[in-house]
Amino acid sequence: MPIEDALPFALPFVGKEEEEAAIRVLRSGWLTTGKETLAFEKEFGEFLQDHSASAGSSNSPLFCLAVNSATSGLHLALEACGINSGHMVLVPTLTFTSTAEVIRYLGAEAIFVDVAPGTFHMDPKALERTLKMLPLGIAKAVMPVHYGGLVCDMESISAIAKKYHLKIIEDAAHSFPMGEITGDAAVFSFYATKTMTTGEGGMVVTRNAEMAARMSRMRSHGIDRTVWNRYTDAKASWYYEVTAPGFKYNIPDILSAIGRAQLAKADDMLRMREAIAAFYNEAFAEDPHFTLPPKGGAWHLYPIRINPERLSITRNEFIEKLQEKGIGVSVHFIPLHTMPYYKKRYNLADEMYPHAFESYSREISLPIWAGMSKKQIERVAEVVKETALEYTL
Incomplete structure (x- = not known):
């Protein structure tokens, strides 16, 4: 098929x-x-508050801090929670590498947790089993990942975190908008493929004023005054103090301006994604070759799963066939326990995370983005279903 x-x-x-x-x-x-x-920070906070009111959310203020990536935001949030060498932080193995790598930035150890059977989300039961095997008090935080735009079982995870005195950093890279911030902080992504984008960028959100103040300083070299404040204050524009060895994680105004424009159309973009997901759900509902994804959330992804017992080709081969027919697809995610660095460092194996590996080995992420035409959506469904029929057992 021609590339165009x-x-x-x-x-x-x-x-x-x-x-x-x-x-x-x-x-x-x-x-x-x-x-x-x-x-941008002010409008983002107002947007979240407006969209969480129906969920009975807290009325305490939200502090929103724009950063140059969600990875930066996760790093800042963990640092503000006091995570350092000798600590352990629990994360699902089924996630992108940034969730775990920021733990290593701070010298702490990433402890991987399986997902619940038949899902893509951290399993609260597996989380508690893992915690029971660790030395008492060494685990300091948990980072649940709201995969694909659907929020985890935060009620169960929060109860476990409270029991074991864990901080909660929600990896909400996929989940804008989200109904409620349950943990100590949540981090959103504005990467090019996300539900709203600034090209690169992210937002850290917390209700903890002390965390917000720490992250605000640390995102700009640990300096006690922002660049905007220093250059617009005629009384002392040149003077500042370094309060800690911080990072270079601030976001430029050109990206924030794009973010404000995206925020203004965020509800419309979400409705478009919901319509695409609804079409796919109907198209694949009765097809025995596939298992539909859980419904709801922001629909950042549409992660359909093949039923391998119905097909004569593997998931990887199925992807190759779709790509040959001009359908761009992806996989979310290759479990981190399979990656050479983590596998070697922690001596990990697939059988330690059976549900994550099973979900990964069947998953295919189909195109879903605001602005897809009806013809494009129909084409995706048609090609996927026809390919399954070509290789049905």
């Missing part, structure tokens, strides 16, 4: 609003972190 006919796995939904926002910043004379970022 290939359907991509993901595309950003951007238009004149984002273009005008970028131009506005370019013409302003201020490109780094400044008033656009402050406005």
Whole structure:
């Protein structure tokens, strides 16, 4: 199939609003972190509050801190929780590498947890089993991942965290918008494929004022004053103090401006994703070759699973056939316990995480992005179903 006919796995939904926002910043004379970022943080917090009110959320204030990536946000959140060498942090094995790598940045150890049977989410039962096997008090935090835009069983995870005195950092990279911030902090991603994007970027959200203050300083070299404050304060623009050896994690205003434009259309983009998921659900509902994903959430992914007993080819071969027919697909995720670094460091094996490996070995992420045409959506479903029929047992 000619490359121009290939359907991509993901595309950003951007238009004149984002273009005008970028131009506005370019013409302003201020490109780094400044008033656009402050406005983005404020509007993001208001958006979350508006969307969590129906869920009976807390009325305590949200502190939102824009950063240059969700990975940076996760690192800042863990650092603000006091995670350091000698500590252990529990994460699901079925996640992207950033969830675990930030633990290693701080010298702590990542402890992997299996997902619940037939799901993509951390299993609370496996979490508690794992905690019982660790030395008392060495585990300091848990990082549940809201896979694909669907929130984990946070009620059970929160109860376990309280029992074992664990901090909770929610990896919400897939889950904007999300109904409620349950943990000590939640981190959203604005990477190019996410439900809203700034190209690169992220947002850390917390209700803890002390954590917010620490993360605010640490995202910009540990300096006690922001660049915007120093350069707009005529009284002492040059003076600042370094309170800790921080990081370079601030986001430039040009990306924040794009984020504000995306935020204004976030509800529309979510409705588009919901419509695509509804079409796929109906198309594959009665097909014995597939298992549908759990319903609900932000639909960042549409992770359908093949039923291997119905097919004469493997999942990997199925993907190759789809790509040959011009359908862009992906896999989420290759479990971290299979990655050479973690496998060797912790002496891990597939049988230690049977449910994560089973879900991974069957999963195919189908195209789902705001702006997909009806023709494109129909084409995806048609090609996937036809391919299954070609190789049915």
